[in-house]
Amino acid sequence: RKEVEQDPGPFNVPEGATVAFNCTYSNSASQSFFWYRQDCRKEPKLLMSVYSSGNEDGRFTAQLNRASQYISLLIRDSKLSDSATYLCVVNGDWDTGRRALTFGSGTRLQVQP
Amino acid sequence: ETGVTQSPTHLIKTRGQQVTLRCSSQSGHNTVSWYQQALGQGPQFIFQYYREEENGRGNFPPRFSGLQFPNYSSELNVNALELDDSALYLCASSPDSTNEKLFFGSGTQLSVL
Numbered sequence: 001r002k003e004v005e006q007d008p009g010p011f012n013v014p015e016g017a018t019v020a021f022n023c024t025y026s027n028s029a030s031q032s033f034f035w036y037r038q039d040c041r042k043e044p045k046l047l048m049s050v051y052s053s054g055n056e057d058g059r060f061t062a063q064l065n066r067a068s069q070y071i072s073l074l075i076r077d078s079k080l081s082d083s084a085t086y087l088c089v090v091n092g093d094w095d096t097g098r099r100a101l102t103f104g105s106g107t108r109l110q111v112q113p
Numbered sequence: 114e115t116g117v118t119q120s121p122t123h124l125i126k127t128r129g130q131q132v133t134l135r136c137s138s139q140s141g142h143n144t145v146s147w148y149q150q151a152l153g154q155g156p157q158f159i160f161q162y163y164r165e166e167e168n169g170r171g172n173f174p175p176r177f178s179g180l181q182f183p184n185y186s187s188e189l190n191v192n193a194l195e196l197d198d199s200a201l202y203l204c205a206s207s208p209d210s211t212n213e214k215l216f217f218g219s220g221t222q223l224s225v226l
Contacts, residue, residue: 100146103155103156105154
């Protein structure tokens with residue numbers, strides 16, 4: 001089983017649509033969670049951190065469910081510029097000394113005009 | 114721009130050769146991590162350097178090695194190249210070893226023929 005699992009997509013949605021991505025992780029001791037965005041042939045960039053209380057940044061909302069080891073990202077009012085691959089990222093288990101980010105394979109979003 | 118620069122941007126090598134990739138971290142950042150991203154996959158953690166010492170390593174063989182210099186720039190060396198080493202190699206710098214804030218360079222695309 002992969003440490004971080006995501007639906008690879010692609011998700012093809014019209015402009016203005018609401019789209020949700022889900023992610024599960026296997027290491028219950030993981031401490032920190034993030035969503036990164038990666039445009040085609042570019043480097044990943046931090047989109048937002050994910051907190052247990054849920055957090056919102058404009059049209060983007062992230063949720064974390066530690067009990068289910070589940071992370072979500074909701075994008076409202078999709079724009080053409082939102083087309084990208086969205087990477088679910090989990091920070092390592094500090095108790096074992098691992099201090100690295102584990103990336104999912106990414107979910108590709110294509111917003112259509 | 115993240116302030117993290119990598120060189121070269123593209124490289125073609127043949128099987129069995131050796132390669133050195135370089136990374137200049139963002140000013141003030143003392144931690145550098147290297148990731149390998151195969152086509153269609155998320156980045157995979159290779160190793161991390163904190164103040165010139167390796168302090169974390171992923172599931173990569175010893176032929177993947179690295180260095181961090183006093184100015185916190187870094188090198189990734191790969192010996193005895195294999196076809197499966199073809200990938201985008203990403204360097205990321207961070208102000209500390211927690212990886213809570215990670216800034217990626219634009220990567221080196223390595224092709225092994």
